[in-house]
Amino acid sequence: MRIDIVTIFPDICRVPLTESIMRRAQEKGVLDLRIHDLRDYTTDKHRRVDDEPYGGGQGMVMKPEPFFRAVEAIRHPQQPSEVILMTPQGRPFHQRMAETLAAGDDHQLIILCGHYEGVDHRVVEGLVDREISIGDYVLTNGALAAAVLTDAVIRLLPGVLGDDRSAWQESFSEDLLEAPHYTRPPEFRGMPVPQVLLSGHHEKIAQWRDSEGRKRTAANRPDLLGDSP
Ligand code: JF5
Numbered sequence: 001m002r003i004d005i006v007t008i009f010p011d012i013c014r015v016p017l018t019e020s021i022m023r024r025a026q027e028k029g030v031l032d033l034r035i036h037d038l039r040d041y042t043t044d045k046h047r048r049v050d051d052e053p054y055g056g057g058q059g060m061v062m063k064p065e066p067f068f069r070a071v072e073a074i075r076h077p078q079q080p081s082e083v084i085l086m087t088p089q090g091r092p093f094h095q096r097m098a099e100t101l102a103a104g105d106d107h108q109l110i111i112l113c114g115h116y117e118g119v120d121h122r123v124v125e126g127l128v129d130r131e132i133s134i135g136d137y138v139l140t141n142g143a144l145a146a147a148v149l150t151d152a153v154i155r156l157l158p159g160v161l162g163d164d165r166s167a168w169q170e171s172f173s174e175d176l177l178e179a180p181h182y183t184r185p186p187e188f189r190g191m192p193v194p195q196v197l198l199s200g201h202h203e204k205i206a207q208w209r210d211s212e213g214r215k216r217t218a219a220n221r222p223d224l225l226g227d228s229p
Pocket of ligand 1: 133136
């Protein structure tokens, strides 16, 4: 899979995405990740990427031209591509979205990062296939959101995690949270490991995990069970 990230803060996604698992994905050849500095696609001497909002108001808006020039330079004409804008105004990111994006591993993903108060809407109208938000909070920096989305997609690519099944089996794939985990020692500061986990009784362990997962889901994520939070 080819992923291109366009940001005015390339270093902010470079560090999280070139560590460990992400490096393995690139070394294994399942991922070609490139991080681009939006300012390289400006044409003026000051490398300007933002300007004042039409209609007035607080803050600055990101100019359209550098985004159009960047995508036109980066896009592979012979490959299907999808342009994503990271923005709090987007659709909420979800594990199923990560799975859909990872399944299109012959696609080129071009991820544009918003900053400041927002991006000139002609970028959304003329360039972007989907606007995605990683959650209901505002970051100063869309590059962090792009790194989160990219991490969630890359770990699903074949061969990136040691065990291919582990990637697809974790929380949210089945819309139920996981049961608590324990490792040695069997008792720690007066807190014992639940006896059933030491019993070796696989069927009882599976039942316990299912019921603990349901309890946790009811407590922390009632929305996943169709209840209101
Ligand atoms: C950003 C305008 C983008 O804050 C975010 C974000 C939160 N969830 N997903 C993305 O991105 C930075 C700030 C202001 C556009």
